[in-house]
Amino acid sequence: MRIALLALALAPLPALGGPVCTFSQECYMTLDCEETAYEVTLELDADRISTVAESMEILHYHKIGETTQLVAQGMGALHMLTIGPNSAVMSVHIGAGPAAITYYGACE
Numbered sequence: 001m002r003i004a005l006l007a008l009a010l011a012p013l014p015a016l017g018g019p020v021c022t023f024s025q026e027c028y029m030t031l032d033c034e035e036t037a038y039e040v041t042l043e044l045d046a047d048r049i050s051t052v053a054e055s056m057e058i059l060h061y062h063k064i065g066e067t068t069q070l071v072a073q074g075m076g077a078l079h080m081l082t083i084g085p086n087s088a089v090m091s092v093h094i095g096a097g098p099a100a101i102t103y104y105g106a107c108e
Contacts, residue, residue: 018041018042018043018044018045019041019042019044019083019107019108020039020040020041020042020107020108021039021040021041021042021081021083021088021090021105021106021107022037022038022039022105022106022107022108023036023037023038023039023040023088023090023103023104023105024036024037024104024105025103025104025105026038026101026102026103027101027102027103027104028099028100028101029099029100029101033104036103038051038103038105039051039052040079040081040090042070042107043055044058044061047061048072049070049072049079049081054074054075056072056073056074056079057072057073058070058071058072059071059072059073066084066085067082067083067084067085068081068082068083069081069082069083074092076094076095076096077092077093077094077095078092078093079091079092080092080093083107086106087104087105087106088104088105088106088107089102089103089104090102090103090105091103
């Protein structure tokens with residue numbers, strides 16, 4: 001128990017104040033889309049994005065005008081995120097399967 005508490009105390013915290021993308025629709029492969037409440041926090045100063053499940057290194061970042069695109073490496077998956085002025089789309093390509101999940105929402 002002490003080791004678990006120590007590991008939790010030493011774990012890096014997500015950067016505060018970074019943009020948060022909230023996705024309300026989740027589409028798995030060719031199945032119907034479902035409602036979700038999935039969030040991704042952008043930690044651009046640390047070249048990372050994070051979810052409740054993991055923190056991922058940003059491999060590619062591109063901004064042109066009001067549109068931002070990035071690719072991050074997760075555990076067994078690539079996360080591709082496009083952020084526009086009023087909406088965001090994230091596609092997660094999972095190596096096992098292979099499979100893909102697409103999320104629709106917005107970032108603030």
